[in-house]
Amino acid sequence: MKLGFALPHMMRLKAASQPWEAAVTGADQTKMVKWAEQFGYEMVAIPEHHIIPRQHVDLSGPHYFAAYPAMAYVAGATEKIRVNSCISILPAQNPIVTAKALSTIDWFSSGRVTVTFGVGWLKEEFDLLGVDFHKRGAMSEEYIQAIIALWTSENPEFEGKYVSFRDVAFEPKCVQRPHIPVWFGGDAEAVLQRTARYACGWWPFLTRPEQIPEKLDYIRSRPDYNGKLADVYYGLGTGRVGEGHVVQDDPNARPGMGREELIDGLNWLAGLGVTWSSVPIPQLRHLEEYYDYTQWVAEEIMPVVRQGNT
Template sequence: MKFAFGMPRLIELKATMQPWELTVTGADQTRLAKLADRIGYDMISVPEHFIMPKAHVDLSGPHHFHGFTGMGYYAGATERIRINSSIAILPLQHPIITAKALATLDWMSSGRAMVTFGAGWLKEEFDLLGVDFHRRGAMCDDYLAAIVELWTSDDPVFDGEFVQFRNVAFAPRPVQKPHLPIWMGGEADAVLKRAAKFASGWWPYLTKPEDIPAKIDFIKSQSGYDGRPFDVMYGFATSRIGEGHKVLDDPRARPGMTAPEIVDRLGWFGELGVTMSSVPIPAVRSIDEYADYAQWVIEEIKPKLV
């Protein structure tokens, strides 16, 4: 089992955030990123929204990063840990820009970048940015194919519905081959089919843990899946967040569980097919207390699940 680091105040979800996190600064996050890198966490991920309609602020909060900018900063502050998104909203940026941002990040971080793409769920955000919410699935398919073409071809050519290019040069390409890892976020059948064709990992958001094996079987049954290794990320807090960031109660995923309880639940996740998880931030009072807890997870929990 690999461990993702739960960076405080990446977002301000009512379902998971504690009051002390509102005091966390960029300098604090830098210190924690360096700690996570040093003590053995495997991944930091950056959620993304570009603009938040006020009607959604109560559950979702106003505080959201631009995913690739945040990823680049964390990559520059660290040396070993993988840097992911959770999620990058694929239809809301032109795929050539996305391909360039991620290839740059992978090249400059010596091959530590990865990306989790999602189709997006917040229609008002699409409307504000002038993107057709109802065509987002078709855009995702087109954009993914275009991005992979740019990352892998010596002479990239693409003629899709939403993007076209030929007679172009694209460099640098990703350090990782054939390209940096792509994961897909979400659970609709279209998302899982997209994962089978393009991805090497899946990050569910509304799936119950016990339903994960069936979803993995569905992915691997698709014609686009070629038997490649496939990761599944499922954090403890996932089952406490509902559609539209609604607050859900799941006592099995509460913060501050004992070591045996955490090990037992992570062991169960592993049996379901999960390869990476994160332990929720407990009821601490400060950034220093959380840093101590994060180190305890690596020293006391991770060795029992290798």
């Protein structure tokens, strides 16, 4: 089991954020990703929304980054830690631009990029971006094919309804071969099918932990399964957030668990097929307490779950 680092003030989600996070600055976050790397955390993942309609602010909060610029910044501030998105909205922008942004980050970071794509869920956001919400699945299907073609072919070409190109050059290619690790985030059957075809990782959100094994079996049983699924990310605190960012009361996801509870919970997830996780943060008062807690996790929890035993 590998642990990702929950960087404060990535968002202000009612179900998961704490009041002190709103005062955390970019300079603070830069210092913290270096801290996380020093203590052995292996990934920082950036949530993404481009714009939040006012009626969703109460639950979702107003504060999100664009994933790719934020990933590039974090990669540039560090030397070893991986950068990821959770998720980046695949149909929200041209796939050529997406492919170039990600291969550029992978180039400069010497191959430390993973990307978790999602199709998006917030219709009003799509309306504001001028993207057809009801076609986002079909667009995502074409976009991921086009992106992989750009990353892997010396003479990339693609002909689709939403994107087409031929007789083009595309560099830099990804440092990682055959390309940047692609994960998909989400729980719908179409997401699982897309994961089977194109991905090596899956990031569930609304799936209950005990349902993960059956969904992994479904992915691997697909006739077009690519045989590459190796990673599943499920944070111990995921159950606190419901559909539409509604606050959920999940005793298995409560913050402030003790050492043995955290170890048992992470080992339980590992037994269900989860390979990456993070721990829910207890109620804190300020950033310095967050440093103390994440150091405690790194020293007391991380070595045990890496070994896979207690």
